[in-house]
Amino acid sequence: MSKQYLTLHTLDSAHPTDVFALAPTKSQILSASGSSSILVHSTTAADFPLVQSLDGAHKLGIHHLVTSKEGNRAASAGFEGKVKTWRPTEEGIWELEGEIADQAKPGDIWAIALSADGNYLASSSINGKIHVWSLNKAEGTPKIREYETKGSFGLCVDLSADGAFTASGHENGGIYIFNNDTGRLSHSLAGLVHPVRAVSFSPASKLLAAAGDARVIALYDVNSGEQVANLSGHGGWILTLDWSDTGEYLLSGSHDSKAKVWRIETRSCVATHSHGDRPLWAARWLPKATRSEMFALAGGNQAISFYREAAG
């Protein structure tokens, strides 16, 4: 059974160039692009007004931007190789908190992820190493885990909501799940062979979704490491994945501008949307408020579009 999502609003030319990342909180959506600024739009007002611009965040442009589920922290990664963390004031104004520096050369840190409570940050790197950092400032934001892989570029990374696991996806098709408590590899997942561009834990940390140039989304059982499903239907490389709050739906976005909503229970695609004709770099659900489910899409057409589930 298909679902209907309606375009609620589009912020045309939100950024002057490709929007590479979206990071929602309960009341805002942060976005980053090839420009140096992080933009903050309100998601509680009908016209999604711009409420803040963090100018000059990363001079060479920003490739990754994430927020913690609790909305108490954001982290951004720039093409110059730095990772910055940001915190909101009580009024919802974002301020620079600090930088994670590891004598990193550009590209040493690539993808980033925050734990639900915002206390931990995971990063992937060009040499395949996966790091987990504590963001406790008093302790000097130490690196607490360093996981070795086979050396293939880590294109994507995620932390489970409970903080127990780190997952990474690699250019050679490798997908790994690490146990953060023991500091050991839990599973090396087989199945995709081709570059893996997105990994995402389900909200209950039971499933891991992974996708990339193979154009299928693979679902794995986090505990057993078994592949439990293959969701196929995308015609282009899959660049982004996001679970809905309840874990009922998975949102995916692809290089050929398509977004798809998948119902996990039936393993089926229930909606497909086109977002212009440029790569769809980012697709994110907005945390469920009182209203119906909403998601946002952004990419090469420089716009951010908001969709909501049709009533009834």
Added chain:
Amino acid sequence: MDFDETDQSDEALFHVLSSQASNEDSWGNDFDDDEMLDDGLEEIAIPWVLASSSPQPTSAREHVDPATSKVQASFEYGELADTSDPIALDHVDRFQKDREWVIARIEEMLENIVDGLLGEKKSISITLKSRSGLTRRTAGLPTGSSSLPPKVAEIGFPGATAQEAWKFTVLVRMLEIVHASLIDDVVVTKRQVMFERGSGGCPDLFSDIYYRDPDLFMKQSVVDRYVDDLACTLNISRSQLNVGVLVPKLHKGDKLHLDDVEVILILEKEATFRSLLTSSHWSRMISHTLVLTAKGYPDLATRQFLGIMASQCPNIPTFMLADFDPDGIGIMSTYKYGSYRLAHEAMTDQGTLSLDLPRLRWLGVYSDQIRQLVNQVNGGEVGTATDVRGLMRLSARDRNKASRMLEWDICTEKGQEQEWRHQLQVMLMLNIKAEMQILEELSGGLARWIFEEITKNLYSP
């Protein structure tokens, strides 16, 4: 000047395609049925090529004052190239080894391997003669000289080491490609040819052999070396392997008529240049287009020539076709703004301002074209980046280079090359790069694509 007699082979050469040149070049006959060659320069004047490489001889730097020079003044460069045929490697005995002979020898080698596989021989191996490493020490001797005995090596499979197994695989794959091209009697250049002068002072080899299987061959120099060794083993010239052909060059006193030039197209690589000129579509579709390559980063002579063209004929649109990788954009930047951004290239720059091509337009390759190609080729079926030939991953060096280029003032947020910034970022995001020859995958091939893109650019605002 004979290439075989000197290491000083890096002069800027003018090569002009004209009917008057080099019919004595036995391999040039391959192109005699090409319409472009049959038409005299008087009628179409184009296309022709400026082929050059750095470093330039000092004499090339001396004379050009772009403000006063006539266009034809630049053709004095032609004097740098002697009128002797640069391919002087055809020994008499080699002429007796015709195509059938070479095919038979290669088939012999392949049969030996098959016999080995069938267990009729004790071992599977290829015996290879090599002069690599010898030529440099004996600079001044013709590379084809038999005065030094070649080294002989036995390369077996599976071999003693993984390295040997790989060498064997490389050789078999090359034998297969060369064999196929000989059977079809198509110079390998037909699809892609990399034509460049080797460090040993020998005019050489190119081929898309490398691009047929970049993962196997690892780098162009591997192909160069083994084609050399293969030619050495059979005691023939590379051209007899159907690998590489040299364009006839401009002779002293030749004149080019530039009045008819309506478009200038700069190609990053001679591979593409060669592919274009051997394409049957090209001559039908393109006229009045001057095509030029400097084989990578342009040298001063090339830039001086273009600078003169730009000052004399400022209204001729000039396009650049380069690889989708940091070097492609870097090369375009050198054409457009000079080499001062590329301090590591250690090139001295003279008269940067007058040599710049501020109106140079970027024809490709950029990410949108690749995206369309990927979607066209795969047609929605399950497939991946690597399904499209020519699409490759960025190396660590590529990524570093791209990041450094984002720091260039022209690529900053306020810089004048926003599209370069954008393309470098997308390259890094997807971690892919693509050679120009990827466009051959399109229906109609590269020639048609270039024609359509130029047309689109000329007639749209």
